[in-house]
Amino acid sequence: xxxxxxxxxxxxxxxxxxxxxxxxxxxxxxxxxxxxxxxxxxxxxxxxxxxxxxxxxxxxxxxxxxxxxxxxxxxxxxxxxxxxxxxxxxxxxxxxxxxxxxxxxxxxxxxxxxxxxxxxxxxxxxxxxxxxxxxxxxxxxxxxxxxxxxxxxxxxxxxxxxxxxxxxxxxxxxxxxxxxxxxxxxxxxxxxxxxxxxxxxxxxxxxxxxxxxxxxxxxxxxxxxxxxxxxxxxxxxxxxxxxxxxxxxxxxxxxxxxxxxxxxxxxxxxxxxxxxxxxxxxxxxxxxxxxxxxxxxxxxxxxxxxxxxxxxxxxxxxxxxxxxxxxxxxxxxxxxxxxxxxxxxxxxxxxxxxxxxxxxxxxxxxxxxxxxxxxxxxxxxxxxxxxxxxxxxxxxxxxxxxxxxxxxxx
Numbered sequence: 001x002x003x004x005x006x007x008x009x010x011x012x013x014x015x016x017x018x019x020x021x022x023x024x025x026x027x028x029x030x031x032x033x034x035x036x037x038x039x040x041x042x043x044x045x046x047x048x049x050x051x052x053x054x055x056x057x058x059x060x061x062x063x064x065x066x067x068x069x070x071x072x073x074x075x076x077x078x079x080x081x082x083x084x085x086x087x088x089x090x091x092x093x094x095x096x097x098x099x100x101x102x103x104x105x106x107x108x109x110x111x112x113x114x115x116x117x118x119x120x121x122x123x124x125x126x127x128x129x130x131x132x133x134x135x136x137x138x139x140x141x142x143x144x145x146x147x148x149x150x151x152x153x154x155x156x157x158x159x160x161x162x163x164x165x166x167x168x169x170x171x172x173x174x175x176x177x178x179x180x181x182x183x184x185x186x187x188x189x190x191x192x193x194x195x196x197x198x199x200x201x202x203x204x205x206x207x208x209x210x211x212x213x214x215x216x217x218x219x220x221x222x223x224x225x226x227x228x229x230x231x232x233x234x235x236x237x238x239x240x241x242x243x244x245x246x247x248x249x250x251x252x253x254x255x256x257x258x259x260x261x262x263x264x265x266x267x268x269x270x271x272x273x274x275x276x277x278x279x280x281x282x283x284x285x286x287x288x289x290x291x292x293x294x295x296x297x298x299x300x301x302x303x304x305x306x307x308x309x310x311x312x313x314x315x316x317x318x319x320x321x322x323x324x325x326x327x328x329x330x331x332x333x334x335x336x337x338x339x340x341x342x343x344x345x346x347x348x349x350x351x352x353x354x355x356x357x358x359x360x361x362x363x364x365x366x367x368x369x370x371x372x373x374x375x376x377x378x379x380x381x382x383x384x385x386x387x388x389x390x391x392x393x394x395x396x397x398x399x400x401x402x403x404x405x406x407x408x409x410x
Contacts, residue, residue, distance in 0.1 A: 107316075137327060141164050143172040144347070151172065175317045180223070180238055184266065195208060318355075326389035327374075332391050334388065340352070
């Protein structure tokens with residue numbers, strides 16, 4: 001995760017605030033510090049707020065006689081030096097308090113209040129293959145960022161070249177936007193299973209249509225998100241990014257181009273209705289042909305992998321990518337990748353060293369807050385660090401046997 005620079009307002013600006021404004025600023029500062037340092041924020045109590053206010057008003061040796069300095073280049077330089085020393089001392093003190101008052105971020109975010117209703121609605125989550133030899137779980141067909149980004153992601157695999165490109169205005173779909181794609185594939189897979197059950201009974205059912213109309217609240221519940229106003233705004237923006245993000249695949253044969261095709265994550269969407277508060281209500285999503293045909297035309301099994309429902313609670317983009325990679329590569333056993341290969345498959349825009357730092361931080365957090373299904377560890381290899389992903393034996397029954405397709409091809 002790319003960290004933004006953590007900065008403070010000047011002591012002069014702070015002193016001009018009222019007591020209420022000072023406390024509000026410090027509470028916001030604590031949240032910003034936690035966000036930029038991948039930690040969970042806690043509300044500051046009165047004692048902590050008082051201590052931080054004292055740090056802002058405390059005088060240090062750099063204050064001595066600064067205001068009494070004569071005007072001129074030397075006096076001005078000394079004043080700037082003193083102010084820099086004073087600000088640095090203040091920042092160190094404040095950061096030390098905020099670090100103490102925050103805690104390392106959990107692997108999974110807290111469940112929303114509406115999550116209790118999942119006892120009546122337990123989603124079956126699938127992930128779709130892009131081709132027989134190239135699976136979407138082998139690479140990240142989205143940005144790992146929580147916010148939309150521009151640019152292009154390219155993957156050079158041994159038998160194919162994959163390019164992920166977002167819209168000029170909407171940007172790339174994010175790993176969290178991809179939840180809607182999973183909802184779409186899950187809906188289609190369930191409809192195909194229903195079709196086959198009815199067909200076996202001697203009935204003459206119709207194939208599932210290429211469009212479906214989910215309610216916005218249904219999607220949010222499936223994705224285990226809060227049913228709040230911002231969630232509906234985020235949902236509409238996510239649909240826009242998904243519709244404008246395309247995957248271009250070039251299959252290679254002995255180093256030569258064999259086939260080129262381009263496909264969207266969703267073929268399109270429209271808002272059918274809105275609530276009285278102008279929130280998105282009913283939407284129509286068009287399933288792209290490559291998803292529809294790969295699921296519907298397979299006569300024996302649905303070529304999909306199920307995901308743990310707690311996948312939606314993984315709070316970091318890198319964590320979600322690692323879970324997907326583990327689910328595909330390790331299955332019910334274990335698998336390992338060099339960190340260099342994981343970095344290559346993630347499509348991350350970070351520098352390698354920053355990506356490795358974030359990966360190591362996530363793996364460390366999973367020791368206290370385990371990731372669904374898999375245990376992670378890092379070890380030293382001949383050519384660098386190795387990521388080991390191992391299925392936990394006590395959770396092998398988490399997936400429904402009739403829906404487990406982990407024995408499908410790589």
